[in-house]
Amino acid sequence: MDRAPGASPPETCAFSRTRVISLQTIRRSRPxxxxxxxxxxxxxxxxxxxxxxxxxxxxxRDRYGISVAEWRVLAHLSQDEAVSVREIHRRVGMDKPKVSRAATRLEAAGYINKVVNESDRRLVELSLTAKGRELISTLAPIASDYQARLMEALGTGADEFVGTVRALTGQMAVEEGNGKDA
Structure with a gap:
């Protein structure tokens, strides 16, 4: 056992026989x-x-009191008239309970309506209220400005980067559909 001269032996935890070692020993160890x-x-x-x-x-978040999940739900609802929780879950990759919680908070805040689908009562359709449309109309330019700053930071390779991200995202979607782990 490697121990500095005069150093006391490592302690053990009586109930588990786990050796207690110092952070210095951990930091000196090799990967x-x-x-x-x-x-x-x-x-x-x-x-x-x-x-x-x-x-x-x-x-x-601070200005409007919405979370990332709520933003994603609002953004997706701004693209379609009415969308099911299941469809948003599929599109954004959030689990269904997270989408449902976000929808519940957005409904409580008056940003969306939740309606049970008459033909399939298991489905809940979401749609923006007038207040929700107003909020997304305020947030969309902020999102566009943020995107423009990101693209500017990428410089001349911005379009190529976006194309690469889309291609990789598409490839991962195909692999997910085939049951392959990435």
């Missing part, structure tokens, strides 16, 4: 593999998505 999470593309994309989403959400 288990050569894998570097910071270089892993799925991690980089998730981190980028988190940061971009958080950056944009600051523009509407």
């Amino acid at each position: 288990v593999t050569d894998f570097n999470l910071d270089d892993f593309l799925p991690y980089q994309l998730a981190e980028l998505s988190r940061r971009v989403s958080a950056g944009f959400s600051r523009h509407y």
Whole structure:
């Protein structure tokens, strides 16, 4: 066992026999593999998505009191007259309970209507109210400005980057449909 001269032996936890080691020992240890999470593309994309989403959400969260999930529901409803919770779940990749909670909060705030589908009572259709249309009309230019700043930050490669993201998203959708893990 590697121990500095005169150092006391590592302590053990009496009930689990787990060795208690110092943070210095952990920091000196070598990585288990050569894998570097910071270089892993799925991690980089998730981190980028988190940061971009958080950056944009600051523009509407404090001012209008809506969450990222609520923004996504509103944005999708602005594209169609009425959309089911199931369809929004499919489009935005949020789980159904999260979409349902967002819809419930938006309904309570007066931004959307929830109506049970008469032909299939399991489906709940969502639509914007006048107040919801007004909110999305206010938020859409803010979203466009945020997008323009992101595109400007990307410089001359912005269009190529967007094309690559769309192609990768399409490929991942195909693989998901085929049951493949990415």
